[in-house]
Amino acid sequence: xxxxxxxxxxxxxxxxxxxxxKSLIRSVGLRVETFGTAQEFLKSARPDxxxxxxxxxxxPGLSGLDLQRELAANGSNLPVIFITGHGDIPMSVRAMKAxxxxxxxxxxxxxxxxxxxxxxxxxxxxxxxxxxxxAGLRERFDSLTAREREVMGLVVSGLLNKxxxxxxxxxxxxxxxxxSQVMKKMSAGSLAELVRMTEKLGIPAAKxxxxxxKS
Amino acid sequence: xxLLTFVCFRLGVRAGIAxxxxxxxxxxxSGTDAFIPSVIVSVIAVLxxxxxxxxxxxxxxxxxxxxxxxxxxxxxxxxxxxxxMSQRKQAEEALQKxxxxxxLKVQERTAELAKANDELRGEIxxxxxAEEALQKxxxxxxxxxxxxxxxxxTSSIAHEVNQPLAAVVTNGQAALRWLALETPRLDEVRAAxxxxxxxxxxxxxxxxxxxxxxxxxxxxxxxxxxxDVIREAILLVQREVSSRGALxxxxxxxxxxxxxxxxxxxxQVVVNLVINGVDAMASITDRPREILIQSQPHETxxxxxxxxxxxxxxxxxxxxxxxxxxxxxxxxxxxxGLSISRSIIMAHGGRLWASPNADHGAxxxxxxxxxxxxxS
Numbered sequence: 001x002x003x004x005x006x007x008x009x010x011x012x013x014x015x016x017x018x019x020x021x022k023s024l025i026r027s028v029g030l031r032v033e034t035f036g037t038a039q040e041f042l043k044s045a046r047p048d049x050x051x052x053x054x055x056x057x058x059x060p061g062l063s064g065l066d067l068q069r070e071l072a073a074n075g076s077n078l079p080v081i082f083i084t085g086h087g088d089i090p091m092s093v094r095a096m097k098a099x100x101x102x103x104x105x106x107x108x109x110x111x112x113x114x115x116x117x118x119x120x121x122x123x124x125x126x127x128x129x130x131x132x133x134x135a136g137l138r139e140r141f142d143s144l145t146a147r148e149r150e151v152m153g154l155v156v157s158g159l160l161n162k163x164x165x166x167x168x169x170x171x172x173x174x175x176x177x178x179x180s181q182v183m184k185k186m187s188a189g190s191l192a193e194l195v196r197m198t199e200k201l202g203i204p205a206a207k208x209x210x211x212x213x214k215s
Numbered sequence: 216x217x218l219l220t221f222v223c224f225r226l227g228v229r230a231g232i233a234x235x236x237x238x239x240x241x242x243x244x245s246g247t248d249a250f251i252p253s254v255i256v257s258v259i260a261v262l263x264x265x266x267x268x269x270x271x272x273x274x275x276x277x278x279x280x281x282x283x284x285x286x287x288x289x290x291x292x293x294x295x296x297x298x299x300m301s302q303r304k305q306a307e308e309a310l311q312k313x314x315x316x317x318x319l320k321v322q323e324r325t326a327e328l329a330k331a332n333d334e335l336r337g338e339i340x341x342x343x344x345a346e347e348a349l350q351k352x353x354x355x356x357x358x359x360x361x362x363x364x365x366x367x368x369t370s371s372i373a374h375e376v377n378q379p380l381a382a383v384v385t386n387g388q389a390a391l392r393w394l395a396l397e398t399p400r401l402d403e404v405r406a407a408x409x410x411x412x413x414x415x416x417x418x419x420x421x422x423x424x425x426x427x428x429x430x431x432x433x434x435x436x437x438x439x440x441x442x443d444v445i446r447e448a449i450l451l452v453q454r455e456v457s458s459r460g461a462l463x464x465x466x467x468x469x470x471x472x473x474x475x476x477x478x479x480x481x482x483q484v485v486v487n488l489v490i491n492g493v494d495a496m497a498s499i500t501d502r503p504r505e506i507l508i509q510s511q512p513h514e515t516x517x518x519x520x521x522x523x524x525x526x527x528x529x530x531x532x533x534x535x536x537x538x539x540x541x542x543x544x545x546x547x548x549x550x551x552g553l554s555i556s557r558s559i560i561m562a563h564g565g566r567l568w569a570s571p572n573a574d575h576g577a578x579x580x581x582x583x584x585x586x587x588x589x590x591s
Contacts, residue, residue: 086458
């Protein structure tokens with residue numbers, strides 16, 4: 001269970017609860033940071049590492065639900081596990097709808113919290129990996145020249161080299177060179193992989209292009 | 216009289232001596248409050264003198280005109296003495312009567328005064344009874360409103376107890392996990408168990424506070440640190456305040472003189488004022504909801520506590536009626552909180568008043584006299 005690189009953030013205004021949860025999470029070898037208020041947590045500099053937030057619903061000032069909203073608005077994808085002293089059903093519904101991973105009522109079973117934390121960390125790790133992959137893709141895509149991007153758009157639309165050459169008014173050999181350049185720069189092993197990459201990048205395939213070719 | 220006449224006659228006393236003796240009898244008689252006998256004796260004495268002592272003896276005839284003069288003088292003297300004596304007697308009697316009347320009047324007045332005194336005493340006793348009854352009623356009302364307040368706070372107080380209990384459970388679980396490690400971390404176990412003890416005590420303390428508030432106790436005036444009272448009250452309302460999205464801050468003056476008061480009742484006032492402040496902030500969204508409790512010395516013989524909120528503040532109309540019983544601007548609540556708070560503070564010899572804050576919201580302030588015995 002050792003993942004020294006991941007951090008669990010605990011936000012609870014009650015210092016007793018905070019200390020207890022901190023000790024429990026540390027006992028399974030995880031790193032823990034605690035905060036007494038939502039503002040304190042928002043202000044803190046969080047290292048770039050997989051993490052999750054264990055969040056008390058009712059906090060003085062900014063509430064747990066407010067903090068959840070705030071995090072989402074800031075583009076933070078930290079998974080949230082809510083803990084509450086009140087068995088408040090409408091509130092838990094709101095929290096879950098807003099994307100909370102778990103909603104636990106104090107006192108909770110330790111295993112329930114630790115399971116939820118594991119799940120949350122895995123989810124964040126996955127999401128981070130995906131984000132870094134997308135970022136890498138974006139970087140590679142950005143290294144393409146304007147012409148190469150054009151060619152790539154037509155390639156993933158399913159056009160043959162000849163058709164692309166006709167489309168762009170150039171020779172098939174030139175397109176071949178551009179195409180191999182695209183595959184190399186994007187480090188795509190196959191056309192199928194290149195298609196998936198453009199999907200991930202959200203680049204629309206130039207599908208309408210083949211319909212009005214110059215024949 | 217006859218005896219005197221016989222003895223004098225036998226001894227052959229002279230008429231002058233006999234007359235003196237007779238006069239003595241008259242004086243004695245008139246002195247003993249016998250006017251008529253004294254007159255009769257005077258006349259008989261004249262006759263006896265004439266008959267037995269003035270020649271010719273055994274006859275009422277008077278040969279010597281001087282004897283007649285002497286007799287008349289005797290009668291005159293006797294009459295004068297009798298008259299004077301009776302006059303004196305009468306004067307004495309009148310004086311006596313006056314004295315008696317005065318005595319009677321004094322007695323009457325004394326009786327009246329005593330009666331008035333009794334009545335006053337009765338009234339005072341009555342008033343004392345009424346005051347005691349009022350005080351008892353106030354203590355009971357304070358208790359009832361206290362229990363009602365506790366009722367309103369049930370959910371947050373339950374949370375206040377649940378919180379340390381949750382910490383106890385989690386610490387216990389953590390301790391077990393630290394123990395279950397391949398090499399058990401006894402330092403962590405010890406720390407967790409110490410927290411268990413601390414939090415268990417905290418939960419128990421909250422319950423003790425509630426029990427003290429729920430109990431109906433006669434007023435018990437003791438020397439108190441008002442800051443302790445404030446801190447104990449905060450223990451009960453902290454959760455309610457934060458669960459309603461407000462922050463509670465304190466600015467408590469250190470080394471305040473001790474006040475003389477009833478711990479539970481003063482706690483109740485602080486609780487009431489804080490809840491009142493939180494209620495006043497329910498609709499506030501454009502600024503932080505904040506309760507600030509301050510304590511400070513006031514004048515030379517009082518301590519002042521202020522509970523400030525950042526709520527809707529006071530309007531002039533409400534400010535007048537704020538402390539009336541059953542006056543409330545809230546949908547829930549009986550409107551007893553401020554009214555009972557004021558009567559508690561007044562019973563302590565202090566004042567409770569409200570004023571608007573400089574920026575937002577209202578301040579409720581009260582004073583409590585310091586404990587003279589402890590202050591010295």
